[in-house]
Amino acid sequence: MENSKSSLIPHKYFIALLIFTTILCLSLVAPANLNLMHLLVLNKPKVKIVDASANSQQQVAEFKTAMEATLNEQLKRQSLLSAAPSSFNGKVIYEIKQKGNKKVIALTFDDGPWKKTTQQTLDILKKNNIKATFFVVGSALQNNPQLGKQIIAEGHAIANHTWNHWYHFMNPQAAAMEIDRTTDLIYKVTGVKTNLFRPPGGHLSNGLVAHAKRNKYATLMWSADSRDFQRPAPATMVNTVLKNARPGGIVLLHDGGGDRTNTIKALPTIIAKLKQQGYSFVTIPELLELEEKK
Ligand SMILES: [Zn+2]
Known part of the structure; x- marks a missing residue:
């Protein structure tokens, strides 16, 4: 138990250190007037919006295809109504x-x-x-x-x-x-x-x-x-x-x-x-x- 506990702690510290270093580096790279947290927070919903819009675009495309198929079918039927064998x-x-x-x-x-x-x-x-x-x-x-x-x-x-x-x-x-x-x-x-x-x-x-x-x-x-x-x-x-x-x-x-x-x-x-x-x-x-x- 002791061994497994002591082996976990350094890992925790290492991960925490890594996160801290990353944040610090990003803070330095990012423009001074841009808060890092804002950057992260703003980016996240942005990704979601892109996803949502991609989904709805796909849904619109699917709907359009379905509508076209229905219309074509209807036109084919109507054309047959006005065509001799x-x-x-x-x-x-x-x-x-x-x-x-x-x-x-x-x-x-x-x-x-x-x-x-x-x-x-x-x-x-x-x-x-x-x-x-x-x-x-x-x-x-x-x-x-x-x-x-x-x-x-x-x-x-x-x-x-x-x-x-x-x-x-x-x-x-x-x-x-x-x-x-x-x-x-x-x-x-x-x-x-x-x-x-x-x-x-x-x-x-x-x-x-x-x-x-x-x-x-x-x-x-x-x-x-x-x-x-x-x-x-x-x-x-x-x-x-x-x-x-x-x-x-x-x-x-x-x-x-x-x-x-x-x-x-x-x-x-x-x-x-x-x-x-x-x-x-x-x-x-x-x-x-x-x-x-x-
Ligand atoms: Zn006539």
Whole structure:
């Protein structure tokens, strides 16, 4: 016991001496106006702050990565909502032939987004809990980007209907401008890349569809024309749609490009009557998926 005690004491003294010497040396090295204790005390929290900030920086980075991953996933999902399956690339589609008993139909709205009537269309679709496809005009989307965002936010598909809605012949450069510029803006506004295209007026040989085919767009026509651009009475419009509606069909309507008051008046009845006939409503990509699965 004695031995072990006596062997400990010199160690204690040695450590104490070492600390004292170190403090003394530091005091001499440190500037005269800087208290050593302050130096030690101030340095310690500083280290802690650096650590804390490194931790929070790491947490922020992790949070950012997680957020980006979620957003990317969401965008991928939304893009799929506005994209045709690859087997339809370069094809022109009027409707699909459905097998089975399920009656589906796709409502499509062209020439928007227009402030009042696109909003009214979205409200009617929401109220009925159904999804549709909007073939937007680039210049109109530029004027109403918020409605473009809303179309996607509310689960509808968005598609390309050119920039200027021209009918005349276009050379490859002009056709490329009309289509690519619109696709780029749709992406910029909504984050969605669409490969769905509809030529204005349904013109298939003015250079636009040639560009669409070369660039693997699916060209979507229609099987049931509401002829709403002629502004018939709402009841007439309802009858025209119902007369031409069939399973796997595509209904052409307009939410922009002119006075669409009658389309807005007819739309709730069109939906109600189609529901009565047992139809459920799908977007164009969903419709094409059904054809794919056969
Ligand atoms: Zn149009």
